[in-house]
Amino acid sequence: MLKVKNINTYYGKVHALKNxxxxxxxxxxxxxxxxxxxGKTTILNTLSGVTPPASGSIQFEGEGVNGLAPDRIVKxxxxxxxxxxxxxxxxxxxxxxxxxxxLRFRSRADRNAIKLDMQHMYxxxxxxxxxxxxxxxTLSGGExxxxxxxxxxxxRPKLLLLDEPSMGLAPLxxxxxxxxxxxxxxxxxxxxxxxxxxxxxxLKMADRGYVLETGKVILEGAxxxxxxxxxxxxxxxx
Amino acid sequence: xxxAYREIVKFLLLVAIVLLLPLLIQEGYLLNVMVFVGIxxxxxxxxxxxxxxxxxxxxxxxxxxxxxxxxxxxxxxxYSINPWAAMLAAATLVTLLAFIVGFPILKLKxxxxxxxxxxxGIIIYIIFNEAVDHTGGPSGxxxxxxxxxxxxxxxxxxxxxxxxxxxxLVAIGLSLNLVNSRIGRALRAIHDSEVAARVMGVNAxxxxxxxxxxxxxxxxxxxxxYAHTMTFVAPASFGFNFSVELVTMVIIGxxxxxxxxxxxxxxxxxxxxxLRAFQDYDIIVYGLLLIVITMFMPGGLVKGLPxxxxxxxxxxxxxxxxxx
Numbered sequence: 001m002l003k004v005k006n007i008n009t010y011y012g013k014v015h016a017l018k019n020x021x022x023x024x025x026x027x028x029x030x031x032x033x034x035x036x037x038x039g040k041t042t043i044l045n046t047l048s049g050v051t052p053p054a055s056g057s058i059q060f061e062g063e064g065v066n067g068l069a070p071d072r073i074v075k076x077x078x079x080x081x082x083x084x085x086x087x088x089x090x091x092x093x094x095x096x097x098x099x100x101x102x103l104r105f106r107s108r109a110d111r112n113a114i115k116l117d118m119q120h121m122y123x124x125x126x127x128x129x130x131x132x133x134x135x136x137x138t139l140s141g142g143e144x145x146x147x148x149x150x151x152x153x154x155x156r157p158k159l160l161l162l163d164e165p166s167m168g169l170a171p172l173x174x175x176x177x178x179x180x181x182x183x184x185x186x187x188x189x190x191x192x193x194x195x196x197x198x199x200x201x202x203l204k205m206a207d208r209g210y211v212l213e214t215g216k217v218i219l220e221g222a223x224x225x226x227x228x229x230x231x232x233x234x235x236x237x238x
Numbered sequence: 239x240x241x242a243y244r245e246i247v248k249f250l251l252l253v254a255i256v257l258l259l260p261l262l263i264q265e266g267y268l269l270n271v272m273v274f275v276g277i278x279x280x281x282x283x284x285x286x287x288x289x290x291x292x293x294x295x296x297x298x299x300x301x302x303x304x305x306x307x308x309x310x311x312x313x314x315x316x317y318s319i320n321p322w323a324a325m326l327a328a329a330t331l332v333t334l335l336a337f338i339v340g341f342p343i344l345k346l347k348x349x350x351x352x353x354x355x356x357x358x359g360i361i362i363y364i365i366f367n368e369a370v371d372h373t374g375g376p377s378g379x380x381x382x383x384x385x386x387x388x389x390x391x392x393x394x395x396x397x398x399x400x401x402x403x404x405x406x407l408v409a410i411g412l413s414l415n416l417v418n419s420r421i422g423r424a425l426r427a428i429h430d431s432e433v434a435a436r437v438m439g440v441n442a443x444x445x446x447x448x449x450x451x452x453x454x455x456x457x458x459x460x461x462x463x464y465a466h467t468m469t470f471v472a473p474a475s476f477g478f479n480f481s482v483e484l485v486t487m488v489i490i491g492x493x494x495x496x497x498x499x500x501x502x503x504x505x506x507x508x509x510x511x512x513l514r515a516f517q518d519y520d521i522i523v524y525g526l527l528l529i530v531i532t533m534f535m536p537g538g539l540v541k542g543l544p545x546x547x548x549x550x551x552x553x554x555x556x557x558x559x560x561x562x
Contacts (some may be wrong), residue, residue, distance in 0.1 A: 048437050074439035086434035088427045090494075098420070099427050103439040105420050155439060 001026045007056030009046045016042045018215040029192045031202040034212035040195040041083050044161045048080040049073045075103050079157035083164055085148040089137030093128055096136050096147055100154030121150040142173035159191045166198045178205050203227040256403045269395040271511055276402035277460050278503035280409045282487040284456035290494035292449050293429030295352045297481045298359030302454040304476025305332050306461025311471050312372055315381045325462035329455050336454030340447035359481050366473035378472030385466045398467045413496050490531055492538025501539045
């Protein structure tokens with residue numbers, strides 16, 4: 001579904017991604033793990049078009065994606081849940097979700113479909129349903145994370161890019177969110193590329209994983225193997 | 239649905255007030271003040287779309303206002319073109335200009351954007367002063383005709399009042415529609431987090447430029463209206479100070495609030511007139527009032543006033559029960 005070949009991304013002069021290659025098949029959950037500054041978030045931002053790669057190729061369902069603007073990339077089916085959630089604090093929960101469907105607003109049929117999808121989000125995350133009219137800034141961290149995921153799902157992505165969904169959340173809430181991600185894969189066949197510092201939790205859920213260090217892939221393989229080998233170069237408890 | 243209904247009632251209430259106000263104030267001077275409140279409201283509204291909703295500052299909006307006034311003025315006074323056509327030309331040209339300069343300028347953020355728009359405003363101001371052959375330079379441009387419809391000329395204070403407020407009400411109606419739409423949501427999203435808005439599929443760069451151009455174009459319409467009601471324009475009305483005053487109107491009234499713009503524009507237009515009694519000290523009282531408002535109503539008048547009213551009511555109720 002997704003094939004990334006030898007991409008290089010720079011922030012000014014900083015060489016953030018060095019010849020990164022990775023691939024995802026449909027319905028797979030793949031984890032990107034590594035320490036701070038390893039380039040995990042940059043990979044997601046490169047895939048979503050926020051920081052386009054200087055070289056290399058990104059193919060999504062056989063089509064070239066590199067160089068496309070972020071809005072075009074959302075349109076072809078890749079949605080990102082940005083790091084630190086970044087919900088729109090001054091907007092209500094419902095408005096945040098509707099914004100996720102920004103590119104789908106065209107016809108009356110679309111509008112009805114969007115309404116149904118919003119209902120679906122409230123079923124997926126009942127706590128959001130209870131807080132429809134509340135400003136997103138007043139939600140707890142876990143609820144904001146749920147909202148950020150729901151908002152990304154409103155674009156009906158084929159591939160969901162998740163950036164550190166466990167950041168700053170209590171273990172119980174993390175479990176809850178991970179359960180929803182697995183449910184999404186089972187029920188809707190959503191493919192997920194997951195960035196995590198919480199390697200243990202991520203690898204438990206994922207099928208495969210890539211371990212990054214200073215902009216390079218240093219290890220890849222089945223999640224279970226990575227989990228067992230413990231050679232990930234950093235602590236896995238968490 | 240209920241909120242949409244309430245929005246309509248609120249708007250109709252405003253229309254009624256605008257229609258009936260001249261029954262209360264017939265004096266030419268007061269009507270003239272209200273004409274300025276109307277023009278300033280359009281300007282504050284235009285700037286609020288950019289500053290309050292999209293979160294992008296402009297310290298050059300007096301320049302767009304001035305461009306509208308001068309384009310309208312020059313086309314009619316010098317080239318005898320129909321004032322309505324001149325107004326349309328002013329709005330179109332300024333919108334286009336803002337669209338073109340918007341692309342490089344709106345890449346900047348925060349203080350840098352403030353500096354760039356400030357520079358733009360100053361350049362425009364210098365042109366008004368220096369292009370003497372066309373603008374009349376510092377002494378201004380006179381002989382601008384009033385707008386007229388058929389044989390009906392908007393040449394009295396009352397007629398101007400209704401003319402300006404028709405435009406103001408239309409601008410308010412359109413703005414309300416815009417900010418409550420999908421685009422309005424996207425604007426507020428850009429304000430909160432541009433990256434998040436972009437990964438949601440919002441073309442933030444284009445949308446920022448579009449709202450900048452719309453805001454400038456609307457300011458130009460206000461400029462045209464100003465030129466045709468005053469029949470005289472001079473650069474002094476379009477300097478940096480006025481750009482800052484517009485930002486003050488938006489903030490005092492309430493960021494991201496349509497009716498706030500109206501309140502802010504009204505307060506900052508009426509207040510200096512009321513403070514005439516303080517003579518030379520008026521500017522001190524004016525400054526103090528603004529400081530007090532920003533300190534005690536950080537969300538602007540539109541959020542602060544209801545709070546003050548309930549507090550007063552509660553206090554009154556308490557005193558009553560205390561007496562009993």
